[in-house]
Amino acid sequence: MNALAYLRVRGPVDEWRDFGTRIVGAQLASSDDPAEARFRFDEREYRLTVEDGPAGEDALLALGFETRTSADLDALVRRLDENSVPVSEDVDLARARNVQRLIAFADPDGNPIEVVYGHPHDHTPFVSPRGIDFVTGDLGLGHVFLFASDAQRSAEFYQSMLGFRPSDTIAFGPTNAVFLHCNPRHHTVALATIPGPEPGIGHLMLELSRLDSVGRALDLAMETPGQVVRALGEHTNDAMTSFYLATPSGFAIEYGWNGRLVDDDSWTVGHHRSASTWGHQVLVDVPSAVAVGADDE
Incomplete structure (x- = not known):
């Protein structure tokens, strides 16, 4: 595992658009879905995605980790299979997340985990509304x-x-x-x-x-x-x-x-x-x- 590439959560999108930009200082990224808000923190296309919905203890939708190589992702799939952890490679989710590959499974408490290879970069400069830089x-x-x-x-x-x-x-x-x-x-x-x-x-x-x-x-x-x-x-x-x-x-x-x-x-x-x-x-x-x-x- 290389890093936490992104996080997906549920919450009131309109409140998040204000909170995420004005307080947090993230850059609002483009999205084809009006019911979600995507935020940039660096050169990546997105790091945080909020799907519109109520706040609550079940707000976590996915922990998005990344591997360095496609072979590393294959090795992870084999390890999960060998230990009877249900895992699936999801082409549709990969397309939705704009990544090269994506596998999905859950940790012992049922927290959804997505591990991806090829998380997208945005080749336009990151511009924080507050003029700040994140350590990413x-x-x-x-x-x-x-x-x-x-x-x-x-x-x-x-x-x-x-x-x-x-x-x-x-x-x-x-x-x-x-x-x-x-x-x-x-x-x-x-x-x-x-x-x-x-x-x-x-x-x-x-x-x-x-x-x-x-x-x-x-x-x-x-x-x-x-x-x-x-x-x-x-x-x-x-x-x-x-x-x-x-x-x-x-x-x-x-x-x-x-x-x-x-x-x-x-x-x-x-x-x-x-x-x-x-x-x-x-x-x-x-x-x-x-x-x-x-x-x-």
């Missing part, structure tokens, strides 16, 4: 934090089936949260078992190239009561300076800067007793804010 490229869109019914079981699936590698663990919830990487970004997938929320997406992390881009987004988000669900803070494991804001779909976006990179040749897996060295206080008590970690967890 070979690191992918960012990371996803997933609520899991059994974090350890799901972590084993992502490692044994998709080739993710452990970064570290954090003590919160009844068991440790597990953080996994597939490229130098500290983690692309994190999993935690938290009482209350159903399995699904807790938050999407977007990384910015400048700290002042994070600060300006925080100022904008603070203009809407309840938009910011966690205060500015710094995480223990990936050293990300970030805050969390509620999306129109109900999950959160972690908006951050200066995330730690992993060098597999020298990295040592660690364990942290707390998720934040400072900050990240809860401002709004919503499920997506519960599992982002602060000293009181």
Whole structure:
């Protein structure tokens, strides 16, 4: 597995078009479907797609990962087949996503996964409405934090089936949260078992190239009561300076800067007793804010 290429979610599209451009700073991309909104964060044709619908715990429609080569995708299909994981190659979905190849399956909690080869580039310049740059490229869109019914079981699936590698663990919830990487970004997938929320997406992390881009987004988000669900803070494991804001779909976006990179040749897996060295206080008590970690967890 190479990176998180894209994310597909459900939510009120009109709200997302405003939120995604004015607050997040993504570029609205063209789409033939008026019931969806596509967003660019870099040279890729799209990174985030929102299908029109109600917000809720089932907002996650697909985690879109990518492989470097077609042969890598073939090897993944064989591994899934050998382990009795139902998987299918979907030509129609590949055409809809404008990718060369696409396979579809689900993780142990039923979260839909699409793995693609040949994710499209847009050869027009990326232009953020807020004049900002996201840290993407070979690191992918960012990371996803997933609520899991059994974090350890799901972590084993992502490692044994998709080739993710452990970064570290954090003590919160009844068991440790597990953080996994597939490229130098500290983690692309994190999993935690938290009482209350159903399995699904807790938050999407977007990384910015400048700290002042994070600060300006925080100022904008603070203009809407309840938009910011966690205060500015710094995480223990990936050293990300970030805050969390509620999306129109109900999950959160972690908006951050200066995330730690992993060098597999020298990295040592660690364990942290707390998720934040400072900050990240809860401002709004919503499920997506519960599992982002602060000293009181």
